[in-house]
Structure formats: C-alpha cells, structure tokens
Amino acid sequence: xxxxxxxxxxxxxxxxxxxxxxxxxxxxxxxxxxxxxxxxxxxxxxxxxxxxxxxxxxxxxxxxxxxxxxxxxxxxxxxxxxxxxxxxxxxxxxxxxxxxxxxxxxxxxxxxxxxxxxxxxxxxxxxxxxxxxxxxxxxxxxxxxxxxxxxxxxxxxxxxxxxxxxxxxxxxxxxxxxxxxxxxxxxxxxxxxxxxxxxxxxxxxxxxxxxxxxxxxxxxxxxxxxxx
Amino acid sequence: xxxxxxxxxxxxxxxxxxxxxxxxxxxxxxxxxxxxxxxxxxxxxxxxxxxxxxxxxxxxxxxxxxxxxxxxxxxxxxxxxxxxxxxxxxxxxxxxxxxxxxxxxxxxxxxxxxxxxxxxxxxxxxxxxxxxxxxxxxxxxxxxxxxxxxxxxxxxxxxxxxxxxxxxxxxxxxxxxxxxxxxxxx
Numbered sequence: 166x167x168x169x170x171x172x173x174x175x176x177x178x179x180x181x182x183x184x185x186x187x188x189x190x191x192x193x194x195x196x197x198x199x200x201x202x203x204x205x206x207x208x209x210x211x212x213x214x215x216x217x218x219x220x221x222x223x224x225x226x227x228x229x230x231x232x233x234x235x236x237x238x239x240x241x242x243x244x245x246x247x248x249x250x251x252x253x254x255x256x257x258x259x260x261x262x263x264x265x266x267x268x269x270x271x272x273x274x275x276x277x278x279x280x281x282x283x284x285x286x287x288x289x290x291x292x293x294x295x296x297x298x299x300x301x302x303x304x305x306x307x308x309x310x311x312x313x314x315x316x317x318x319x320x321x322x323x324x325x326x327x328x329x330x331x332x333x334x335x336x337x338x339x340x341x342x343x344x345x346x347x348x349x350x351x352x353x354x355x356x357x358x359x360x361x362x363x364x365x366x367x368x369x370x371x372x373x374x375x376x377x378x379x380x381x382x383x384x385x386x387x388x389x390x391x392x393x
Numbered sequence: 394x395x396x397x398x399x400x401x402x403x404x405x406x407x408x409x410x411x412x413x414x415x416x417x418x419x420x421x422x423x424x425x426x427x428x429x430x431x432x433x434x435x436x437x438x439x440x441x442x443x444x445x446x447x448x449x450x451x452x453x454x455x456x457x458x459x460x461x462x463x464x465x466x467x468x469x470x471x472x473x474x475x476x477x478x479x480x481x482x483x484x485x486x487x488x489x490x491x492x493x494x495x496x497x498x499x500x501x502x503x504x505x506x507x508x509x510x511x512x513x514x515x516x517x518x519x520x521x522x523x524x525x526x527x528x529x530x531x532x533x534x535x536x537x538x539x540x541x542x543x544x545x546x547x548x549x550x551x552x553x554x555x556x557x558x559x560x561x562x563x564x565x566x567x568x569x570x571x572x573x574x575x576x577x578x579x
Contacts, residue, residue, distance in 0.1 A: 170577055177533050180548045198578060211534065211544050222545040268432050277534030298577050302548075304562050305532035311564035316530060319561045323529040324428055342573050343565075352574045378533070378548030380557040388567040 170200035170296040175283040176211035177302035181346040183225045184377040193358035205282040254285035265334045280306045298342040304380040310341040419449030431529040447518040462503035469499035
C-alpha cells in the first residue's frame with residue numbers, strides 16, 4: 166500500500182471531466198497525489214462497460230478505460246477491499262436511502278447502486294483509517310449527505326406535497342466528505358497542473374464542467390473565481 | 394400500475410387535446426404525470442409521460458403533417474389511444490400496456506423521413522422527461538436507470554438546465570469544499 170488516502174470518483178464527476186476532455190488534468194492530479202483514485206465496479210459499469218455499447222459515448226468510455234489501464238483510476242481491490250464487502254454495505258445504504266423520504270406511506274427511491282457504492286466505499290475506507298473524499302457532481306447524493314433537510318424541502322417544493330423523512334436513517338450518510346469535479350479542477354489550476362493556465366482558463370473550466378452536468382451554480386463559480 | 398385513475402384521466406384529456414388541436418395542453422398533461430412518476434417510479438406512469446410529451450412535440454411540427462405516412466400515423470395514434478382508454482376502464486392492464494405501445498408499432502409502419510423524425514422526438518423526450526424527474530430530487534443514476542438512458546446523455550442535458558441554480562442545492566460553502574481537496578493533497 167503506497168498511501169493511506171484516496172479520492173473516490175462517482176460516475177457523474179468522471180462524466181463531467183471526460184466530456185470536457187480533461188484527462189491530462191486528471192493524470193496530472195494523480196501524479197501529484199500520494200494515494201489512490203478509486204472507482205467501484207458499479208461506477209465502472211456506468212462510465213465504461215455500458216457506454217462502450219453506445220456509439221455516441223464510446224470514445225469517452227475508451228478514454229476512461231485507458232485511465233484504468235494506466236492505473237490513474239483503480240478498483241478498490243488495490244487496497245484489499247473486495248466487491249463482496251462493498252456490495253453488502255451498498256445494499257444496506259441503498260435500502261436506507263430509498264426508504265428515508267416518504268409521501269404518505271410511499272417511499273421515494275432517490276438513489277441508485279452506483280452512487281451508494283461510492284458512499285459505501287468511503288465508509289469502509291474510513292473504518293480502515295484511510296483518509297478519503299468522494300468526487301460527486303450530481304446533486305441528490307450530495308444533498309443527502311450534507312443537508313438532507315434541504316433535500317426534503319426540494320422534494321416538497323417540486324412534488325407539491327408534504328414529505329416526511331427519517332432523520333435517523335440520514336445519519337448513515339453524514340460525515341462523507343464530498344467535492345465536485347469543479348473543486349478538483351480549481352485545485353489543478355491553482356497548482357499549475359492544467360494545460361491552460363490562469364484565471365480566464367479557470368473560469369472556462371468551471372463553466373465547461375457546469376455545462377456537462379456538474380451541479381455548481383453561477384454564484385458558486387463566481388465565488389471560486391474570487392477565491393483564486 | 395399505480396394511480397390508474399389518474400392515467401385514465403390524462404389519456405382522455407390527451408385525446409381531447411389532439412382532437413381540438415390544443416397541443417400546448419399536452420405539455421401540461423405530461424408535466425402532471427411527471428410529479429406522480431417521480432414518486433411512484435412506476436413504468437406505466439413514466440411511459441405515459443414520455444409518450445404524451447412526444448405527441449405534443451410531434452403535433453407542434455406543422456411540416457410533419459404534410460409528409461408521407463402522417464395520415465396513417467394519426468389514425469393509428471387515435472385508435473391505440475381509444476383502445477388504451479377502453480382497457481384501462483376495464484382495468485385490464487395487460488391489454489392496456491399492449492395498446493399503449495401503439496406508437497412503437499405506429500412508428501414502425503411509417504416509411505421515409507417521418508419515421509426517423511418521430512423516433513428522434515421519442516429519444517429526446519426520454520432525456521427531457523428524465524431531466525424533469527432528476528429536477529424533482531431523484532438522483533442522476535436512479536433517473537437514468539428508470540428511463541433506460543445513458544448517464545452521459547442525462548448529465549449533458551441537465552448541464553443546460555437551471556437545476557444547479559436552485560437555492561436549496563447549495564449545501565456547503567466553496568471555501569470549505571476547496572479546503573477538502575487541499576487537505577487530501579497535502
């Protein structure tokens with residue numbers, strides 16, 4: 166084991182990076198990281214195996230597959246964490262996430278296995294004392310982990326109905342450290358790890374990531390540019 | 394099927410809207426099904442939402458109506474809609490589903506450019522409706538799986554919407570999130 170730290174990538178963050186062709190930026194980040202960039206088998210299916218069958222996204226799938234071949238991205242087996250352990254925990258978390266929010270007696274299924282597998286892996290790593298963060302660009306997983314009350318309000322606002330939620334179940338998702346592709350590229354830009362340099366490039370990167378699905382608001386982009 | 398009464402009402406109103414050339418109403422009807430589809434995640438609800446939205450888009454295009462195959466398509470559409478309503482009223486869900494797949498059959502019988510155009514409308518409708526379900530708070534992965542579309546397609550589409558601008562989406566300030574990255578790279 167080289168180091169006791171990892172960044173776990175979910176499908177949404179890899180898709181934002183991939184659709185903007187930011188593979189070299191990811192490679193450079195890895196070269197400067199004394200740890201592992203991990204993806205679960207479920208995420209591998211979502212970003213490589215399934216899109217390989219779709220001509221429109223085959224190039225992205227092949228490019229991410231190349232990152233796996235180069236060991237820029239790795240499967241959790243590299244840390245001695247195997248599929249069985251992740252699947253068990255993912256299943257438990259999925260059951261919890263999908264029974265947390267209710268409209269009357271009906272539970273609302275909010276997450277899928279790919280997303281919960283990343284949270285499961287993060288929890289397993291933490292239990293083993295391996296420092297980690299999870300790169301998630303999609304909004305629901307992030308809201309569940311960081312502000313489930315906001316997710317309840319969002320569901321109520323959009324579905325025009327009263328939503329009840331089980332606060333105890335959401336505790337399982339607390340403490341997961343979440344970043345987005347935008348913060349990773351912000352850091353890469355700051356450390357001169359991007360091909361294009363400077364503030365203007367940063368702005369371009371952030372808008373490009375947003376346009377390919379990274380859930381970041383214009384206000385947050387402005388804040389990041391000010392912080393730079 | 395969940396909420397068959399609601400679907401029955403929607404289909405009846407869809408037929409009326411088509412007959413009265415009130416195509417803007419189709420969009421509204423499709424949106425009504427999205428609310429219930431987001432909660433129930435029932436395939437019938439989702440299928441109705443996608444189909445009604447597609448019909449609205451197809452009828453919006455005046456040029457389609459002068460193309461070869463249009464009359465046949467229109468006839469099959471109304472016929473299948475009638476049969477779907479009939480079987481739903483009888484609570485015969487298997488026959489309802491069989492007849493509700495009318496558009497798939499209708500499209501296959503169309504020849505020439507119109508077939509391709511309508512297929513395209515249906516594909517785009519799936520992505521558009523998926524984005525609406527995601528907007529309602531269902532995750533990207535869950536939504537893509539419900540609609541049977543690629544995560545790449547959905548992420549690309551949602552990037553052009555205002556989903557990320559919703560105030561409630563903001564959960565942690567930027568300074569804190571950037572610090573998480575800086576700390577792990579130390």
